Amino acid sequence: MVKPFSLEELSARVRAQLRQRQQQRNDQLSYGDLRLDLSSKMVYQHGQPCELTAKEFQILQRLMQQPQHIVTREQLEESIYAWGDETGSNTIEVFIYQLRKKLGSQSIVTLRGLGYRMGDLLS
DSSP: OOSSOOHHHHHHHHHHHHHHHHHHHHTEEEETTEEEETTTTEEEETTEEEOOOHHHHHHHHHHHHSTTSOBOHHHHHHHHSOTTOOOOTTHHHHHHHHHHHHHOTTSEEEETTTEEEEOOOOO
């Protein structure tokens, strides 16, 4: 900005920058060495792209939205299946197994009888 400038113009530019940064934050989720880019549907681990299926991505996204909270199996099913879709009895467990194979065995913690949450990946 060139001096002299009006406070209204400065205020408008600051608000625009804040909106832009907020938009960028809303497009990504991070936890430990994992980063989800929601706009491109890409997952990065240690900065390297990691290939996930659409359902695996949706499960990981749901878990990373609140990484320290327990997400029940039913909540995961609701977040990846439309109402009325038929699901197998162990589909969530299979997706969790596949995610652990791709991201590491400590990436997702099972809390028996409760559900799942992100593992302790903070380093």
